[in-house]
Structure formats: C-alpha cells, structure tokens
Amino acid sequence: MSADSARPILCPTDFSAEAGHALRWGGELALRLSRPLVALYADRFLPPPHFTARQIDILVEELDQSRTVARQALVDQAGRMIAPAVATEPVVVQDLAVPAIIRLAAERNAEMIVMGSHGHSALDRIMLGSVTERVLRLADRPVLAVKLSAEKDPAAFPEIRTILCPVDLGEDARPALLLAARLATAFAAELQVLHVAEAAPDPDVERAAREALCAWVPDTARTSCRLHEVVRPGKPAEEILLAAQESHAELIVLPTRHKLFQDVTVLGATVARITRHASCAVLAVPVV
CATH class of the missing domain: 3.40.50.620 (HUPs)
Structure with missing residues (x-):
C-alpha cells in the first residue's frame, strides 16, 4: 500500500441527518478513491456543574458510559451510511469539535475532510454553520461541505455527472x-x-x-x-x-x-x- 492510498477521508459527525449525509458522501469518496475512512465524534463530555467529592466515582463511571454510548452510536451511523467494503475506523475524542477535527486531520494526514453543512436558516446563509465554517477557515487540506435538502434521504448519494x-x-x-x-x-x-x-x-x-x-x-x-x-x-x-x-x-x-x-x-x-x-x-x- 502506498503512502497516499493510506491517507484517510475524515468525516466528523454530530449524529444529525446532515452529518449522516456527509458520511454517505465520505464513504462513496473513500470507495471510489480506494481510501480508508475515519469517522469522528468529538464531545467534551462535561460533568454536571455541581457535584460532591463522594460523587466523583459515579461521575467517572457515567462519563465512561457516555463515551461508550457515543462510540456505539458512531459505529451504528457509519454502518448505515458507509459501504462494508470501505475500511472504517470510528474515533471518539473528548474535545471541542473544531480543534479535534483539525488535530486528527493532521495526525492522520487526512486527504480531505467531509462535513455536513446545515445551511437551512437565513442566519446560516449569512454565516455558514459555525463548525463547518471554522474548519473551512482553519484546515490546511481540502474540505468538502455537503448540504442535505429537506426532502432528501440522508442515505441517498447523488449520481455525480x-x-x-x-x-x-x-x-x-x-x-x-x-x-x-x-x-x-x-x-x-x-x-x-x-x-x-x-x-x-x-x-x-x-x-x-x-x-x-x-x-x-x-x-x-x-x-x-x-x-x-x-x-x-x-x-x-x-x-x-x-x-x-x-x-x-x-x-x-x-x-x-x-x-x-x-x-x-x-x-x-x-x-x-x-x-x-x-x-x-x-x-x-x-x-x-
């Protein structure tokens, strides 16, 4: 395997329909370009604002459970949107979305980042959705912004003509x-x-x-x-x-x-x- 063919397509998700559609695009690109895919979910997994010292053990267990649930949700969404032929790695990190995306893209030398763009409201049309817009500004590699219209199935992939x-x-x-x-x-x-x-x-x-x-x-x-x-x-x-x-x-x-x-x-x-x-x-x- 060449170094280039090992460079993955990176697909962050927040489990929304738009992010699922972006995973569908990412999976198709990975398949056509013979690339692996990394599906990323980032969350700070913050504790409640007030807790006592005796609640720490319970809190740690609950945060571990949250990460486990998030990873399973990531695996499930990737399984629905990405063809089995694509080598897919689910990654869950404890961080804010934008720094996690930029850092993982650099660590894995991702060929491109594929993201959903919400873009439905008037405000979104003036200020492109916050996470996607910030990644577009900060990324040093190609970023694909994918939109999902209200009437489209997130799992559908358009024939690119x-x-x-x-x-x-x-x-x-x-x-x-x-x-x-x-x-x-x-x-x-x-x-x-x-x-x-x-x-x-x-x-x-x-x-x-x-x-x-x-x-x-x-x-x-x-x-x-x-x-x-x-x-x-x-x-x-x-x-x-x-x-x-x-x-x-x-x-x-x-x-x-x-x-x-x-x-x-x-x-x-x-x-x-x-x-x-x-x-x-x-x-x-x-x-x-």
Whole structure:
C-alpha cells in the first residue's frame, strides 16, 4: 500500500441527518478513491456543574458510559451510511469539535475532510454553520461541505455527472483542478473548467480568455477525464453559482485562499459566498 492510498477521508459527525449525509458522501469518496475512512465524534463530555467529592466515582463511571454510548452510536451511523467494503475506523475524542477535527486531520494526514453543512436558516446563509465554517477557515487540506435538502434521504448519494471547477489561471489553482480531474475520473463525470472574465461582454475578450484558459489547463487533466473549458463574463461568485445551476453540477471544486484579517483567518468573499449559497456540494481546496 502506498503512502497516499493510506491517507484517510475524515468525516466528523454530530449524529444529525446532515452529518449522516456527509458520511454517505465520505464513504462513496473513500470507495471510489480506494481510501480508508475515519469517522469522528468529538464531545467534551462535561460533568454536571455541581457535584460532591463522594460523587466523583459515579461521575467517572457515567462519563465512561457516555463515551461508550457515543462510540456505539458512531459505529451504528457509519454502518448505515458507509459501504462494508470501505475500511472504517470510528474515533471518539473528548474535545471541542473544531480543534479535534483539525488535530486528527493532521495526525492522520487526512486527504480531505467531509462535513455536513446545515445551511437551512437565513442566519446560516449569512454565516455558514459555525463548525463547518471554522474548519473551512482553519484546515490546511481540502474540505468538502455537503448540504442535505429537506426532502432528501440522508442515505441517498447523488449520481455525480458534472463537476464544476472555477479557476483564475493562477499557478496555485492547479491543485484544485487536478483534484477535480481525479474525482471526475473516479465518478466518470464531465469536468467543466470555468474561468470568469471580469469584464463587460466582448467577443474578443472572451476569445482571448478562452485561449488563455485552454493553454493553462495541463494535458494530464485534459487526458484523464471528459473535460471542456467554459468562459463567462461577469462577477465571479454570481457566474460560478449560475454556471453550477445551469449545468446541474453535483459538485463544485474551487481553490481557497485564506486571508489574515486582524490576526483571524477568513475565507475570501467569493469562496464564502459560493459555499453558503450553492445548492450542491462544495469542495474547497486551500492554496498552500
């Protein structure tokens, strides 16, 4: 087994339907990419606020029981959502969710993190769900945010026919494109490589942009899957969301440049808007 094939897909869960759907995605990715999967549940398992010294032994026993129950619930959810062919390891840790996810991803050298995004309320659309949004900001590896619409079965996995990969022709965007090409090959999907030309519609500008995009796409990506280039004029976030809707893309793969603002890492405006508003899954690939 090569070092790369041993890198797991990491799927945190809080036992919600959204997290279960993310486990379903993670299991399918692990199966198609021949990767193991680590299913993670993190909880602080805090004691009650008031207890006496004589209650300590009882408290320790109750916390141990809580961890045992959590582990069984994790095994049960993974069993429902992940194919038996996928090597799955359930992990329960006593910690806050975000630091546990970031730390375990680094310890296991996870290839990617797959998370559910709640995103139903108006507040969620303004501020992407707290745990997923913070992991997107802090992770140094790809993070897939998966959404579950109210009418969908969490155990259902969509047939991936179209993957959209928006690029700005920068060299640091190539890893996102190459990952998108790998996924397109794994799912026998069409890969649309999109470049948004931020200019008024003009045939000459669009022609030049298309030529630049075709020259930018490496031959290795072009020959590994069904790929075609798309150029659209306009504002990036708007055009990416429109392109995803019009092409019925099941997955958007895009490079993410983290920015430092007053010592806090933030997502770029385009990435944040796409992740919050896209109706399909979004895989953010950090530029390192």
